[in-house]
Amino acid sequence: MTIDYAARRARLAPALGLTDEILLVGAGQPIPRPELSEQHLAYIAHQEYYYLTGHAEAPGGIVTYDAKTRSWNSFVPEVTEEQRVWDGTEQLPGEGLGKFAAWLAARQGRRIVMLGTPLPGVAADAARTAEVREALKHARRAKEPGELATLCRGAQATAEGYAAVQPFLRPGVSERRMQIELEAGFFRGGADETGYHSIVGVGAQCAVFHGSPSARRVAQEGDFILIDAGGQVDRYVTDVTRTYVAGKPSDFQRDFYQVVLNAFRRACARCRPGAEWKDIHLAAAVDLMAGLVSLGIMQGNAESLVERDAHTLFFPHGIGHMVGLGVRDAGGLEPGRTKDPRPCLRSLRMDLILRPGYVVTVEPGLYFIPALLNDPQRREKYRDCLNWDVAGRHLGLGANRKT
Ligand code: GLY
Ligand code: MN
Numbered sequence: 001m002t003i004d005y006a007a008r009r010a011r012l013a014p015a016l017g018l019t020d021e022i023l024l025v026g027a028g029q030p031i032p033r034p035e036l037s038e039q040h041l042a043y044i045a046h047q048e049y050y051y052l053t054g055h056a057e058a059p060g061g062i063v064t065y066d067a068k069t070r071s072w073n074s075f076v077p078e079v080t081e082e083q084r085v086w087d088g089t090e091q092l093p094g095e096g097l098g099k100f101a102a103w104l105a106a107r108q109g110r111r112i113v114m115l116g117t118p119l120p121g122v123a124a125d126a127a128r129t130a131e132v133r134e135a136l137k138h139a140r141r142a143k144e145p146g147e148l149a150t151l152c153r154g155a156q157a158t159a160e161g162y163a164a165v166q167p168f169l170r171p172g173v174s175e176r177r178m179q180i181e182l183e184a185g186f187f188r189g190g191a192d193e194t195g196y197h198s199i200v201g202v203g204a205q206c207a208v209f210h211g212s213p214s215a216r217r218v219a220q221e222g223d224f225i226l227i228d229a230g231g232q233v234d235r236y237v238t239d240v241t242r243t244y245v246a247g248k249p250s251d252f253q254r255d256f257y258q259v260v261l262n263a264f265r266r267a268c269a270r271c272r273p274g275a276e277w278k279d280i281h282l283a284a285a286v287d288l289m290a291g292l293v294s295l296g297i298m299q300g301n302a303e304s305l306v307e308r309d310a311h312t313l314f315f316p317h318g319i320g321h322m323v324g325l326g327v328r329d330a331g332g333l334e335p336g337r338t339k340d341p342r343p344c345l346r347s348l349r350m351d352l353i354l355r356p357g358y359v360v361t362v363e364p365g366l367y368f369i370p371a372l373l374n375d376p377q378r379r380e381k382y383r384d385c386l387n388w389d390v391a392g393r394h395l396g397l398g399a400n401r402k403t
Contacts, residue, residue, distance in 0.1 A: 003146040005054045009065075009072045012052070015139040016132050018067035021111040021125070022104075023132065025049050027061035028117030046116040047325040048133075050235055051140055055092055062100055062119065066107065075100040137330045142357030147236060147324060151359060153190055154238040157231035160189025162242065165227065169244045171220050175200040175213035182229060191231025195238055196327045198229035206243065206398025207367040209317065221247030224398040230327075237327045239361050243400045252295075252394075256366065259291025260400045263364040267319060271362065275354045278345055281319040284364045285311040285344070292366070297394075300385045309344050310382050313372055318348040320361035329359075365401030368394050 016023070027049040030040035044050075045058055052063050053074060062075045074094035083089040104122070113132045114124035143151065164185030168178050179200045186194060200213040206226035218225060223246045230238035243260075245253050267284040289302035289311050297314075298305060305311060322329045331350035333339065340351055354360070372378060373391055 003054060003144070005052065006072070008144075009052055009063075012136070012139055013065060013067075013070065013072070016065075016135050018065065018113065018132065021067050021113045021128060021132075022107050023065040023067070023113045023115065024104075024119060024122065024124070025052055025063045025116040026114070026119050027053075027055065027058045030059050044235070047235070047329075048136060049116040051136075051325060056235060057089075058092055060097055061092070061094075062097070063116075064100075064103065073103065075103070134332070134335065137332060138335055140324075141322065141330045141352070142355055143324060143359055144357070148357070148359070150234050150236040151238065151324065154195070154231050154233040154236050157186050157189030157191035157233065158229075158238040158240055161185030161191075161229070161231060162227070162240065164188070169218075169225055170246050171218045171223070174215050174217045175202055175205070176215055178225070178227065179213040179229075182227060186229075186231035189231065191233055193232040195230040195232040199227065200229070201226045201398065202246075204370075204396045204398055206401075207369045218246045222250060222253070224253070224400070226399055226401060228401070235325050237323055237325075237329075239323050239327050239363075241363055241365070241401045243398075255295055257400050259288060259295065260364055260366055262291065263287035264362060267362045267364060271354060271360065273354055273356050277319075277350055277352050277354060277360075278340060278348060280362075281348055282306060282344065284319050284362075285315060288315050288364055288366060295390075297387055297390050298385055299387065305385060306344060308382075308385070310385055311344070312347070313378060313382060313386065314366045314368070315364065316347060316367070316369070316372065317363075317365070318350075320363045321349040322352075322358065322360050324359055363401060365399055367399040367401070368397045370395055 025048055027045040030043040033039045033041060043057060043059060045056055049061065049063060050056060055061055058076055060077050064073045075097045076092040076094035078096045078098065079089045079091045111128065112122060112124045113128050114122065115133055115136065161182045165178050165182040168181050179198050183194055183198060197212060199211055201208060201211045202216055202218045202225050203223050205211050205216060206224045225244045225246060228241040230240050263284045266287055267280055270280045270283060285306045286302045289298060289305040292298040292314065293302060321331050324330065328349060333351050334353055337351055373395060
């Protein structure tokens with residue numbers, strides 16, 4: 001489904017709350033590689049600019065809105081012959097960037113709101129910019145049908161990658177090999193990029209949230225393998241995490257996995273319009289604690305454990321986040337809210353009420369993280385409710401996570 005960006009901009013303008021300002025949204029410039037070669041780091045236009053224009057590659061591009069005349073303009077880079085020859089770049093529709101200076105000069109003295117990548121030498125009203133950025137974020141939280149269709153294509157590509165890696169989840173296979181098979185599947189399935197750096201870990205590496213795959217191999221049957229990755233289509237990202245056991249799982253692994261799977265399913269069922277995201281997070285934390293109590297790893301009442309923040313020993317991150325344009329899309333606070341100060345919500349990336357069209361990840365997880373479980377302060381604080389002997393036996397086990 002193609003998206004009509006002019007219609008989107010027209011629809012969006014009233015939601016931004018502008019009165020007499022001018023709005024500038026910069027795409028950003030390519031960043032040269034540090035060694036100052038002719039090459040640049042992979043370029044992506046700022047997501048706010050992309051959302052308003054659909055131009056993924058428009059170095060220096062600026063989209064503007066004049067709130068007095070209620071008119072949008074798009075200034076795009078003028079493609080040179082050299083770019084046509086060397087890069088195959090085609091001219092984008094819009095006015096040449098060379099005309100932007102005169103457009104701005106004609107509005108001298110007006111208050112400027114600047115989203116996207118800031119334009120050098122242009123002074124913006126910081127407070128209004130922050131307000132308008134929040135308004136834009138909120139306006140784009142509910143995904144349009146075209147965005148949902150793109151996300152579905154990404155999800156299909158991601159499923160193809162996960163199917164492709166299944167035969168490689170066995171002893172002797174390296175994280176790198178699994179990454180290669182997984183990503184090849186994403187691309188075969190129609191992805192045009194990976195959504196983020198794929199995370200593939202074996203054994204203790206499963207408990208490193210953002211670990212990078214390496215030549216590390218699955219050492220033996222019974223090792224945990226964690227994959228956290230997704231394909232990207234037209235800048236829309238899928239984020240899926242799965243935990244596997246190489247070969248036959250032990251009874252403990254099966255039970256442990258079941259605790260997370262149960263929390264995952266219950267959390268998904270709670271994702272309904274009107275639900276508070278923080279309630280979904282806390283309910284999942286209670287489910288995970290109840291599971292750990294049943295496994296003899298924790299002791300006490302699950303709700304009380306969460307009130308004491310004890311779940312963060314094993315579940316130190318939030319239940320999930322919005323996905324869309326980027327792996328962490330448009331999170332933050334419900335309009336008019338301030339950050340909830342409760343420590344048990346510290347790790348949440350968003351405090352929102354779910355609405356139709358919102359797309360979120362649901363990723364409860366349990367991890368045996370030495371840096372947390374061996375920390376003397378935590379050991380003291382939770383000495384009455386954590387069975388350290390059982391936890392210690394499983395240190396090095398990694399994680400069980402589901403998205
Ligand atoms: N799945 C990667 C992340 O959300 O951090
Ligand atoms: Mn995630």
